[in-house]
Amino acid sequence: MIDLKGKQLILASRSPRRQELLKGLHLDFEIRIKETEEDFPINMPANQVAPFLSEKKARAFESELKADEVVLASDTVVVLEGKILNKPADSEEAKQMLFSLSGKVHEVMTSITLLSPLKCVTQQDIAKVTFKVLTEEEINYYITHFQPFDKAGAYGIQDWIGFIGVQKLEGSFYTVMGLPVHLVYKVLNEW
Ligand SMILES: Cc1cn([C@H]2C[C@H](O)[C@@H](COP(=O)(O)OP(=O)(O)OP(=O)(O)O)O2)c(=O)[nH]c1=O
Numbered sequence: 001m002i003d004l005k006g007k008q009l010i011l012a013s014r015s016p017r018r019q020e021l022l023k024g025l026h027l028d029f030e031i032r033i034k035e036t037e038e039d040f041p042i043n044m045p046a047n048q049v050a051p052f053l054s055e056k057k058a059r060a061f062e063s064e065l066k067a068d069e070v071v072l073a074s075d076t077v078v079v080l081e082g083k084i085l086n087k088p089a090d091s092e093e094a095k096q097m098l099f100s101l102s103g104k105v106h107e108v109m110t111s112i113t114l115l116s117p118l119k120c121v122t123q124q125d126i127a128k129v130t131f132k133v134l135t136e137e138e139i140n141y142y143i144t145h146f147q148p149f150d151k152a153g154a155y156g157i158q159d160w161i162g163f164i165g166v167q168k169l170e171g172s173f174y175t176v177m178g179l180p181v182h183l184v185y186k187v188l189n190e191w
Pocket residue numbers: 012013014015017018038057074075076077078108150151152153155156157158176177178
């Protein structure tokens with residue numbers, strides 16, 4: 001249970017997964033979307049990118065937030081051997097990404113930012129995912145039947161490829177899916 005003490009929570013995300021996951025916290029919130037350019041300094045260390053972008057997404061609301069409003073924004077990056085895998089532009093790139101993740105361990109970093117007119121808190125959670133060796137047939141089947149294009153690293157742990165491919169998960173499933181709900185709960189309770 002979270003007592004928002006009269007504050008209005010705004011989820012700044014068009015991601016249906018984030019909207020579903022936040023509902024799981026049993027809170028009232030509204031969704032407000034603002035276009036934010038998801039670019040970051042070229043030589044920024046990989047583990048600073050999600051916090052940078054979640055804060056950028058939240059700060060886009062800064063000038064219009066009312067005193068009783070708190071905005072929640074989030075960002076997820078997939079990091080393989082120190083390199084960031086973004087959302088794939090097309091099937092070819094999705095295929096390359098899934099081949100590169102196959103049989104390896106990668107990290108999923110999801111950051112949340114909670115911002116009100118008086119306060120800004122950003123926190124990141126990191127999960128480690130081990131994928132089995134994926135066959136070309138499995139990768140093609142996934143890309144054909146599912147929509148990997150709106151997902152960092154070209155996969156959804158909650159989709160078919162996650163069911164068959166994830167051998168080991170160290171950390172929160174929800175962090176991989178796009179919202180570390182345990183962190184949202186913690187930060188809001190400390191608010
Ligand atoms: C790794 C992984 C990512 N994803 C998704 C979560 C995020 O929606 C997306 C990463 O892109 P983000 O840029 O973090 O978020 P977004 O553009 O989808 O949504 P918004 O900025 O409006 O909040 O990848 C999954 O759904 N499952 C997974 O297993």
